[in-house]
Every structure is written in structure tokens, then in C-alpha cells.
Amino acid sequence: MDMNGNNSTNDNKINPNNSIDNAQSELMLEKLSAAQRVLIGIGGEWRIEGKLSDEKNHEVKEAYDALYQLVKDKDYFIVTTVTDGAIYDTEFRRDRMVAPCGNIHWRQCSKACTKDIWEEGEIPDDICPHCGQPLTGNTIQAETYIEEGYLPMWKKYQLWLSTTLNRDLAVLELGEGFRTPTVIRWPFEKTVFFNQKAWLFRIHAEFHQTTQEIKERSTPIPENSVTFIRRTQTDQ
Numbered sequence: 001m002d003m004n005g006n007n008s009t010n011d012n013k014i015n016p017n018n019s020i021d022n023a024q025s026e027l028m029l030e031k032l033s034a035a036q037r038v039l040i041g042i043g044g045e046w047r048i049e050g051k052l053s054d055e056k057n058h059e060v061k062e063a064y065d066a067l068y069q070l071v072k073d074k075d076y077f078i079v080t081t082v083t084d085g086a087i088y089d090t091e092f093r094r095d096r097m098v099a100p101c102g103n104i105h106w107r108q109c110s111k112a113c114t115k116d117i118w119e120e121g122e123i124p125d126d127i128c129p130h131c132g133q134p135l136t137g138n139t140i141q142a143e144t145y146i147e148e149g150y151l152p153m154w155k156k157y158q159l160w161l162s163t164t165l166n167r168d169l170a171v172l173e174l175g176e177g178f179r180t181p182t183v184i185r186w187p188f189e190k191t192v193f194f195n196q197k198a199w200l201f202r203i204h205a206e207f208h209q210t211t212q213e214i215k216e217r218s219t220p221i222p223e224n225s226v227t228f229i230r231r232t233q234t235d236q
């Protein structure tokens with residue numbers, strides 16, 4: 001009973017889930033600290049509408065800020081399947097990120113008459129100067145996706161990835177489901193499988209499961225990855 005006569009027994013109980021969460025967070029911080037390289041995948045749980053600076057997106061912005069603090073002094077590379085372009089409004093180095101599914105703020109001809117890609121607002125009236133058709137977002141949602149927008153950084157990513165073999169590699173897969181598993185999910189599993197010094201943290205509210213082949217070098221975390229990463233700043 002507390003001073004007001006209420007039963008306080010439940011208040012004194014330890015939530016075992018909190019202990020598990022803390023252990024997972026501590027393990028991730030430990031692996032990040034020891035890592036020579038850090039590979040990061042950002043998926044659909046981080047998707048926003050509007051600008052990252054909009055108040056409605058403050059949780060995702062805080063997560064990006066927290067993630068940056070975790071890896072800013074590391075040799076990292078980020079792969080994102082999110083097409084909202086938000087990551088380009090963060091402090092992460094642009095030469096250390098690639099968006100294979102495109103960026104809604106990059107514009108291409110909706111009929112793909114040219115491989116030219118423009119910045120948002122660069123072309124008056126958002127009309128293709130070559131054929132007169134409307135421009136559209138340079139993303140996989142386009143009728144014909146112009147991939148030239150991301151390919152230079154993809155080559156740089158592949159080169160960086162080749163240097164991670166047999167090095168201590170921390171792999172953070174954040175909020176990636178099965179919409180485009182060939183970009184992050186399956187390649188990350190393959191990377192961890194072949195690199196015996198790698199460790200995967202797969203964080204997702206629903207699709208956190210890892211494969212049997214890398215079970216001994218992975219940590220599945222059944223939580224929204226934005227929430228989990230935000231909390232790392234309060235845990236430290």
C-alpha cells in the first residue's frame with residue numbers, strides 16, 4: 001500500500017522487457033564502439049511526408065540525429081530504400097549514402113525521353129524541356145525509373161563494402177521490411193554470413209527475424225527502429 005492507500009505492488013515489479021531492451025541497446029553500443037566499419041540500412045519505418053523539419057516529423061528527425069551521434073566518428077555507409085529525401089537534410093556525409101530506390105525531390109521525365117535528372121525547382125513548371133511531358137519524382141514509382149541518379153554512389157558503396165571483409169563490421173538494419181528485400185535485407189544477411197567478424201542488428205516492429213545461418217551473429221529486436229534509436233540517446 002502507498003501513502004494514499006493504493007496498492008503499489010505492481011509499481012515495484014521489474015518489467016523484464018525493459019531489461020531485455022537495455023541489454024540489446026548496450027550490446028549495440030558495444031559492437032559499434034569496437035567496429036572498424038559500420039553498415040546502415042534505413043527502411044520504411046523512417047518514411048515521412050513533407051519536410052524533415054516539419055513538427056509532425058520530429059520523432060524521425062530525432063532518430064536521425066541520434067543515429068548520427070552514434071556513428072559520426074566511424075567509417076560508415078548508409079543504404080536507404082526510403083524515397084522521401086529526408087536523409088539529405090541530415091548531418092550525414094553525402095558521399096557516404098546511397099538511395100537506390102530514388103528521391104522524390106529529384107525530377108525526371110515521366111516518359112523517360114532522356115536520362116537527365118534535375119533538382120526540384122530547377123526546371124520551370126516541372127515540364128520536361130526535351131519532350132514537353134510532365135516531370136515526376138526520380139523513384140521506383142515512376143513509370144520508367146531512370147537509375148542513373150543513384151548509380152555513381154552505388155558503385156562507391158560496392159567499393160566500400162569490399163573493404164569490410166574480415167574486418168569488425170557492425171550492421172544496423174533499421175525498419176526494413178519486404179517491399180524491396182533485394183536492396184538491404186537479403187544483401188545484409190549475405191554480408192554478415194560471409195564476414196565472420198560482422199554482427200547484424202535487425203530492428204523492426206514486425207519483421208525483425210533473422211535467418212538460421214547468421215543466428216549466432218545477429219540480434220533481432222522487435223521494436224520500431226525509430227523509437228529504439230531515439231532511446232539510445234537517453235540511455236547513454
